[in-house]
Amino acid sequence: MRCIVCLGLMNMSFRYPKNFDVIVVGAGHAGVEAALAAARIGCEVLMLTTNVDTIGQMSCNPAIGGLAKGHLAREIDALGGEMGKCTDMTGLQFRMLNLKKGPAVWAPRAQCDKKAYQFRMKWVCEREPNLTIQQGQVSELIHKDREVLGVETAMGVQYFSKTTVITTGTFLRGLMHVGDAKQKGGRSGEAAETGLSGSLQEVGLGLGRLKTGTPPRLLKRSIDFSQLEEQPGDEPVPYFSFWKDIDKDEMFYVEQSENSYPKGSILNQIGGQLKCWITSTSAKTASIIRENLHKSPMYSGVIDGVGPRYCPSIEDKIVRFEDKESHQIFLEPEGIATDEIYVNGFSTCLPFEVQIEMVRTIKGCENAEILRPAYAVEYDFASPRQLHPSLESKPCRNLFLAGQINGTSGYEEAGAQGLMAGINAALRVQAKEPLVLRRDQAYIGVLIDDLITKGTLEPYRMFTSRAEYRLLLRQDNADMRLSEIGNDKGVLSGRYIDVLCKKKIAVENEIERLEKTFEGSISLAQVLRRNDVNYETLPQRDEALTEEVRRQVEITVKYAGYVERQEAEVARFRTMEDKQIPDWLDYAGITGLRNEARQKLIDHQPATLGQASRISGISPSDISLVMVHMKRGPKKTKAAGVSE
Numbered sequence: 001m002r003c004i005v006c007l008g009l010m011n012m013s014f015r016y017p018k019n020f021d022v023i024v025v026g027a028g029h030a031g032v033e034a035a036l037a038a039a040r041i042g043c044e045v046l047m048l049t050t051n052v053d054t055i056g057q058m059s060c061n062p063a064i065g066g067l068a069k070g071h072l073a074r075e076i077d078a079l080g081g082e083m084g085k086c087t088d089m090t091g092l093q094f095r096m097l098n099l100k101k102g103p104a105v106w107a108p109r110a111q112c113d114k115k116a117y118q119f120r121m122k123w124v125c126e127r128e129p130n131l132t133i134q135q136g137q138v139s140e141l142i143h144k145d146r147e148v149l150g151v152e153t154a155m156g157v158q159y160f161s162k163t164t165v166i167t168t169g170t171f172l173r174g175l176m177h178v179g180d181a182k183q184k185g186g187r188s189g190e191a192a193e194t195g196l197s198g199s200l201q202e203v204g205l206g207l208g209r210l211k212t213g214t215p216p217r218l219l220k221r222s223i224d225f226s227q228l229e230e231q232p233g234d235e236p237v238p239y240f241s242f243w244k245d246i247d248k249d250e251m252f253y254v255e256q257s258e259n260s261y262p263k264g265s266i267l268n269q270i271g272g273q274l275k276c277w278i279t280s281t282s283a284k285t286a287s288i289i290r291e292n293l294h295k296s297p298m299y300s301g302v303i304d305g306v307g308p309r310y311c312p313s314i315e316d317k318i319v320r321f322e323d324k325e326s327h328q329i330f331l332e333p334e335g336i337a338t339d340e341i342y343v344n345g346f347s348t349c350l351p352f353e354v355q356i357e358m359v360r361t362i363k364g365c366e367n368a369e370i371l372r373p374a375y376a377v378e379y380d381f382a383s384p385r386q387l388h389p390s391l392e393s394k395p396c397r398n399l400f401l402a403g404q405i406n407g408t409s410g411y412e413e414a415g416a417q418g419l420m421a422g423i424n425a426a427l428r429v430q431a432k433e434p435l436v437l438r439r440d441q442a443y444i445g446v447l448i449d450d451l452i453t454k455g456t457l458e459p460y461r462m463f464t465s466r467a468e469y470r471l472l473l474r475q476d477n478a479d480m481r482l483s484e485i486g487n488d489k490g491v492l493s494g495r496y497i498d499v500l501c502k503k504k505i506a507v508e509n510e511i512e513r514l515e516k517t518f519e520g521s522i523s524l525a526q527v528l529r530r531n532d533v534n535y536e537t538l539p540q541r542d543e544a545l546t547e548e549v550r551r552q553v554e555i556t557v558k559y560a561g562y563v564e565r566q567e568a569e570v571a572r573f574r575t576m577e578d579k580q581i582p583d584w585l586d587y588a589g590i591t592g593l594r595n596e597a598r599q600k601l602i603d604h605q606p607a608t609l610g611q612a613s614r615i616s617g618i619s620p621s622d623i624s625l626v627m628v629h630m631k632r633g634p635k636k637t638k639a640a641g642v643s644e
Contacts, residue, residue: 589629
């Protein structure tokens with residue numbers, strides 16, 4: 001432990017001459033969003049990473065977005081984060097998923113150039129005026145009286161700050177598995193962080209173990225693509241960032257013309273989108289896996305960590321869905337300067353020799369060469385129930401956690417947490433109230449509330465089904481919902497709000513025109529509400545409107561009734577959700593409360609009635625009893641076991 005009282009006796013340590021407002025430990029997707037957000041708010045920020053060449057690295061599939069994840073990425077962009085811009089600049093292929101369903105579940109997805117994404121994110125961080133980047137492996141927290149004061153690296157360099165954000169991903173005591181072979185590391189080729197876990201436990205955080213994995217990478221020229229189904233990108237491109245036309249002098253700018261791409265982007269360099277390919281496993285694949293299950297660390301009991309239920313390994317797929325003849329596989333390029341192909345849907349930790357045999361049973365991959373073998377990695381995480389809604393640690397002040405250390409999986413979940421942790425660490429420095437997004441405001445609000453209220457025993461992944469009000473939380477309106485909040489907190493500059501205001505005015509004016517313009521005896525708005533009509537087929541449509549405005553108008557008009565009903569539900573929900581549970585309330589003294597409910601409420605210590613209602617095992621009658629005692633006041637609450 002680096003307790004502050006003994007620092008003066010430790011001559012081997014070197015105190016860095018500059019103090020910081022915020023220290024961010026880690027430079028993955030959570031780390032870069034945290035560091036950039038805090039710096040843009042005006043704080044002096046230090047980002048420490050074990051390797052500055054891996055800032056923003058995509059450890060697994062170089063893809064952003066997908067079902068629900070695309071919503072998170074667009075919300076990050078709307079609030080002032082960098083993920084959306086970086087994706088649009090480095091994407092190889094873009095698609096809008098679920099277009100055959102309702103707009104609530106439409107979701108953008110992009111396959112990115114792995115190295116280009118990483119290099120651009122590093123470049124953005126290097127250019128941020130208030131952000132200092134240094135290479136160093138953090139080994140300990142500097143703390144006193146359950147307050148974190150800074151960090152110390154393995155080289156003995158001490159950095160002091162007012163707040164600290166930990167975003168260590170899979171590196172905390174990371175252990176990689178390929179069959180029987182084990183290697184310490186958080187990512188292939190990079191060392192694990194072995195000391196920080198103990199320091200986190202010293203300040204009161206309980207840790208557990210989780211597991212994730214990645215598939216093999218194949219050499220492109222060894223694949224027979226003639227056997228495979230092509231998967232092209234969508235045109236016009238469904239970009240992630242809301243700010244793509246903001247400034248002609250910036251690197252990120254799109255001319256308002258058909259089939260044009262951002263200046264300086266990957267799409268601009270190659271003149272269009274790259275293809276992905278669809279293939280599948282075979283009965284032979286399943287047979288090989290079943291014969292070798294005993295060699296899998298997951299099935300032999302070697303791996304203790306719990307893996308992701310919703311992104312299972314190919315072993316899990318074969319075991320759990322034994323009646324299924326084949327499983328779909330996507331072959332996706334990793335960049336324009338590499339011939340590596342990502343095998344999406346084929347993660348495994350079976351021995352390398354088995355991986356070779358398995359891969360060559362996939363259609364089109366009969367002669368495929370593996371460049372990088374698949375592996376599983378297990379790592380330490382901190383139960384997110386130990387966090388406040390601001391993502392600050394409950395056991396220790398001024399310590400914030402974000403990303404996979406909180407039990408989540410995915411770049412988007414990590415980036416969203418990093419953004420919020422960075423904002424709230426900066427607001428703490430400025431002695432301002434934290435930013436806490438509600439479940440009816442953002443998927444980010446759903447994500448954090450789920451984590452801190454329910455916790456997780458497996459890697460948490462966002463789904464649209466987790467959001468109660470998903471028609472309000474669409475990917476297309478994230479800027480309408482959140483950008484003014486980002487501007488208010490200082491993350492998003494005013495020029496972005498000017499763009500938003502113009503969009504809002506354009507949408508409002510067009511809706512008003514549709515309501516007042518008639519086609520025969522009915523208004524154009526009524527015509528647009530028909531199932532067989534969209535804005536592109538609407539008579540007297542305004543051809544000058546941008547794609548985003550047209551889409552927003554169409555959704556607003558078509559779904560007005562559904563939106564109104566959901567807004568009414570939100571209003572009812574808010575009456576309970578925002579009701580603060582007072583500190584004086586003693587659950588032990590509530591007569592009639594079931595023992596299970598009493599124990600869970602004492603254990604979780606929910607901040608609001610809304611949080612309490614979402615705890616597993618808490619019934620409406622339990623909440624009613626809590627409300628009754630809240631109304632009575634502190635003097636009316638009696639000791640446990642005393643009848644009232």
